[in-house]
Amino acid sequence: MSILKNNWKITHFALLMSFLNFLFFHLPFFTFVVDKVDYKSFAGVTLIVSLVIIMLVANFFVFYLFFFLSRVVGKSLLVLFFIINAIAVYFVNTYGVIIDESMIGNVLNTNYAESSSFFSIKLIVYLILLGIVPSIFIIKAKIINVTWKKFLITSSVTLVFMLALAYANASNWLWIDKNSKTLGGLAMPWSYSVNLSLFYIHKHQKNEKEILLPNATIKDNKKSVIVLVIGESARRQNFSLYGYKKNTNPLLSKTPNLFHFDATSCATYTTAGVKCILEHTSTDELYEILPNYLYRNNVEVIWRTTNWGEPPIHIKNYQNTDALMPNCKGDGCKFDEILLSGLKEQILASTKNKILIVLHTSTSHGPSYSKKYPAQFEVFKPVCNSVELGNCSQTDLINAYDNTIVYTDYILHQLIENLKELKEYNSAMIFVSDHGESLGEKNLYMHGVPMSIAPKEQYEIPFLVWLSDSSKQLKPNKMLSQNNVFHSVLNFLGIQSPIYNEQMNIFK
Template identity: 45%
Template sequence: MKRQHSGFSRFFKSTPKTSTFIIFITLLNIALYNWPLFSFSLKNLDGITLNSLHTLLAVFAVIYLETALILYLLFLISRRLGKAVCVVLALANSLAVYFVVTYNVILDRTMMGNIFNTQYSESEQFLSPTLLVYFVLLGVIPAYLIMRSSIQKTSRIRLALHLVLTIVVISTFLWQSQSKWLWVDDHAKQLGGMTMPWSYVGNAARFQYSKSQENIVQTPLPDATFLSNNKTVVVLVIGESARAQNFSLYGYDRPTNPLLAASDVITLKNATSCASYTTAAVKCILSHHTPSGVFTENFEPLPSYLQRQGIDVIWRTKNWGEPPIKVSSYLSSGDLKQNCEGNECGYDGVLLSHLAEQIAASDKQKVFVVLHQTGSHGPSYYSKYPKEFEVFKPVCRSVELSKCTQAELINAYDNTILYNDHFLDQLRQTLAGIKDTSSAFLYVSDHGESLGEGGIYLHGTPYSIAPEQQLHVPFLVWMSPSFIDQQHINVDTLKSRESSTQANVFHSVMGAFDMRSEIYNKDLDMFGAASQP
């Protein structure tokens, strides 16, 4: 190890030519930061054969070509610029490799969107000693050596010739390896999401470009009419990282929903999310069209639409990631904490603080409330519930989830579901206590969660290859007796629904308020579909 290290250091002290430096950095990038990609490739090839080695060499050639191409172009502009970019990428690569190895994530566009929309209060939960080790050994040390290195000045013409030669040689090899392209294409999402640094660099740019293409001004939806003016309150609870598999209401063998199981809450079967990460899922929940539809316009979301039609809209959040909304009351957990009492003010329970009073204070006949939970967001599941809800023990208390036993991880996660059971039952009691008002709540999680199945943790896996644990979500409905009578609901019909999606939310809320417009879809209105003539 000492000889290798001294040889590594000697290279940076030897004042190499620019082309030599680029070749060395390219190979170093592959060796230090792309070994998870080659490990994945080996696991998915048919053993160590000549055919497999040829495929691995083709993958190596692709990474080498794209890395060398970018570096040559940067150094053609400026040696200082090239070195600066190498330093930044070394630091960023060390962090990226840690997350790929620790949580088995794929750094595609959706995952980069997830990262950009993560607030510090959540990101700090990922800090760990192992992350620091990765950052120092794979980031700080290489970055320091790169900064200290001296590079011989090379003419731009010579550097350009080296670039052309590299492109010709490697492109020729890749052209002769066409038989391996099919395997690469079959695993393109995984390979593309693990190629350092171009996975996160390219997909970060793709995400930002897609954001820039969104219309700044939302297109208003058609005005609506109301079939009645009954006093009605509807609450939408947007859960976080809750998966149906761990709800006893869905057959899980642990009592994670004891209170809801004893109540008149309806469990909707086979519910699915339209995305595996929060921002896309929440946008889908609040959208009037199905996720399969192709829309070029950025329509106003459900809360803004209802507010503009005269409904009093209250948004309470302990999370983030919602699209731009215009509502009469927007309260963050920080706002709610100011008047909160009890031991749940640091948890989702803060969302219920003085909720009944705020609803009662409204002078509107129709009130819509959104409660956006922090729910079961990982990796620190143990921090998402008060101590009295730590029923399943022992629990995982590390953010490096693979270091916990599967039992400890499941215990911590199940405790978050148990606390959510308490939260939803408290909401049920709150709504049931509002006099002379028809009320209902819908609860649906934004997406599910992976807890180590197949070596995958958390969420955000590309939708096309996301495991079912990230897409099958709980979807619950509660209705007051007066709401059932008002809407003429056949409860058995609602219970017998074969499947539901997040696309049902928008139109079901419209149906609950007896609201009709050109965009109302009765087929997606669960209440309308269950109404009796």
């Protein structure tokens, strides 16, 4: 308490805040650096020491500037930084995430149901010890300002020192540039503050106006329905259809006319993965996506979802959990089975011959894998029940995750059985995941690692196709991508379009 009552010169206080920020929140940053450089060599030691100094000095300079211009604003920003830093470093330490622009997008597209699943006592401990306690000190500290002359001298010396240190490390610029995305995603508070600004700048640029695709034409009157199931965090290597040793596909493995292909995702997070599945080509532009395009061209389009993060959907029949729940009965309504409730009846009630249905699932989304399926699907035991995945054995964690794949197998089988009853329709189902998932490999959990450094677990995905007896045949496809979906759906439904790409179509 005596420390709290002391008067602090602005220079000393900014130095102390920079040191505490470094001490509390940058272990992941320097763990990454030490892992990537030869710390036993002179060059490696020089780089590490230089990064420590530059981080301390750079943060001092910014904090010093804040407090000189306004102590109230400076304190407010610093309190905000320490609280958000505490939360951010918890997720970095617990799940191995990197707070880059794509991760900011994940956070902003997270709803309450998903975010609440991350709650843990450990998170509260981080928040209190690393966020709230320092914030009390910051609020109570009395800060003595300096004259403009002293401010200008201190600022100038600091800037010259940083430039000199940067120049002295010219030989390391290439290494820093190569790893800049990861380094920037682990430097607090700049990881989220800078990337938050970049996210909104890029979002504004992309969403200024949806670029319409050229008009399409329906070539025939054959009754056709195709169901696109967008999986969530389903990684290919845990499907027994692909040779996984545990039988996670007991039903689909016995289903006639079901085919599986190797595939990769465009990204390791939901918003980009779903966008890629629905667009005609991988691009940063916001082109008209598949459901909007077909709906505008007189195809019946139904979107059902227990998830979020898709691009803007402009159709009549958009149904989320709240819309589906009143007509759903049974315990399965608490899970992704709700997506099948009344679906067959909705198809039969359509007055159109061409129907696209999109089911956006959430079955394998972490960290609470064990809560994503009904009790009878807990085939593999014991399971991890903690949201702090690093506290579970990898065996328990993978068991819980594998049970979500068993449940996915059941849902897809039930969907296929429903489609088989639609005798008047040529029907098909495509299941493709938005991205994969890390389950402790290389000490990484869940997903969201930048594609440039992402492990294969986060982008190798399943691509399953089922066809009714009277519908099309498949090409001898080998490796597919999410962009194959758009053109394959157009082909199956008999849609003629100037942007159709036969090479991206999986059907004969």
